[in-house]
Amino acid sequence: MTNHTLADLGWSDHFARQIDETMVDLTPARIHEVQRDLLLVLTETGPSTVIPVESAGEYAVGDWVLSDGVKAVHRLDPISNLTRKAAGHVSYQQRIAANIDTIAIVTSCNADFNIPRLERYLAMVSSAGAMPLVLLTKADRCEDPRDYQRQAERISPLVTAIALNAKNPEDVAQLIPWCKSGQTLALIGSSGVGKTTLRNSLTGGEAETQAIREDDARGRHTTTHRSLVPTPYGGWLIDTPGMRELQLAGQEDGISAVFEDIEQLATQCKFNDCAHQGEPGCAVQAAIEAGELDADRLERWRKLKREDEINSESIARQRARNKAFSKMVNKTVRGSAKRKGRR
Numbered sequence: 001m002t003n004h005t006l007a008d009l010g011w012s013d014h015f016a017r018q019i020d021e022t023m024v025d026l027t028p029a030r031i032h033e034v035q036r037d038l039l040l041v042l043t044e045t046g047p048s049t050v051i052p053v054e055s056a057g058e059y060a061v062g063d064w065v066l067s068d069g070v071k072a073v074h075r076l077d078p079i080s081n082l083t084r085k086a087a088g089h090v091s092y093q094q095r096i097a098a099n100i101d102t103i104a105i106v107t108s109c110n111a112d113f114n115i116p117r118l119e120r121y122l123a124m125v126s127s128a129g130a131m132p133l134v135l136l137t138k139a140d141r142c143e144d145p146r147d148y149q150r151q152a153e154r155i156s157p158l159v160t161a162i163a164l165n166a167k168n169p170e171d172v173a174q175l176i177p178w179c180k181s182g183q184t185l186a187l188i189g190s191s192g193v194g195k196t197t198l199r200n201s202l203t204g205g206e207a208e209t210q211a212i213r214e215d216d217a218r219g220r221h222t223t224t225h226r227s228l229v230p231t232p233y234g235g236w237l238i239d240t241p242g243m244r245e246l247q248l249a250g251q252e253d254g255i256s257a258v259f260e261d262i263e264q265l266a267t268q269c270k271f272n273d274c275a276h277q278g279e280p281g282c283a284v285q286a287a288i289e290a291g292e293l294d295a296d297r298l299e300r301w302r303k304l305k306r307e308d309e310i311n312s313e314s315i316a317r318q319r320a321r322n323k324a325f326s327k328m329v330n331k332t333v334r335g336s337a338k339r340k341g342r343r
């Protein structure tokens, strides 16, 4: 990897503002890969490694840290933060990637194309604080890719959809505007939709196109490998392989953004707490009857909100349990130190 300026690496005023006089001797470094006990970073003087001071789960690829040459002394507050509820029967919010300008949701112009899943991804992206882009791969295998494009763009005014053949360099060149100087583009989507193919086309790299197993509740070792890689256009690419389960948690704002039409209608219902289930003066039901809103879309909005609520509650309960446990441990440790002191 060649040397880059901080701006080339994606640095901006947002990060500079977080540095106070106690931190001026530290070196800004951007994480390009998170390992269990080590962070692989990029600095103005080239690639390096630093030791995390928090647990590995607190860091995400794309994060900025301040290094003293050995340790990542501070982790800077990110501009955008892609998270999900961790996969399996566990209750915590998992960080996936940070400081991404655009998140491309990759799906194919075939059976993988699925409106409810796109809505879910779009809510995640919106909640992350990044711009969404929908990439419809395998357009070369499909009779009418424009139909998929129209369906995706109908979901929300937030959506720009591009249909392409991920293997064709001319098609992939349409993505260059999102990969320029200091910009970071991330690719998310199901297995087999062409993320690795796109990554290879965009970086000139040769990453293997194979399925990657991720951590699950049975405690298998994670082999996911999220990394920040340079593109020849001055920007960066983050691939997020093998994310099978995508549960929302704490992403109500993203759901509201994607279902803005419904939330807007709901403000016109007669009752503030209208459940849109047949109450008089319900603007949402009126829109369905007038053919302006799809009843299935209302159901999907309800389902995502319920899921987000249930997951957020279980995460909050787990946090409270963890807090109570560490309080108890601290008390025990202090108690035993006191007893020792008396002896």
Ligand SMILES: Nc1nc2c(ncn2[C@@H]2O[C@H](COP(=O)(O)OP(=O)(O)OP(=O)(O)O)[C@@H](O)[C@H]2O)c(=O)[nH]1
Pocket: 137, 138, 139, 140, 141, 164, 165, 166, 167, 189, 190, 191, 192, 193, 194, 195, 196, 197, 198, 208, 209, 210, 211, 212, 241, 242
């Ligand atoms: N014809 C055609 N084939 C494609 C296109 N995109 C991907 N493929 C093929 O689809 C298969 C899966 O592509 P990958 O790039 O490995 O998919 P992935 O999303 O990286 O999958 P994971 O690594 O499992 O997450 C490969 O055989 C690709 O060559 C496309 O636009 N057109």
Ligand SMILES: [Zn+2]
Pocket: 266, 269, 270, 274, 275, 276, 277, 279, 281, 282, 283, 284, 285
């Ligand atoms: Zn209503």
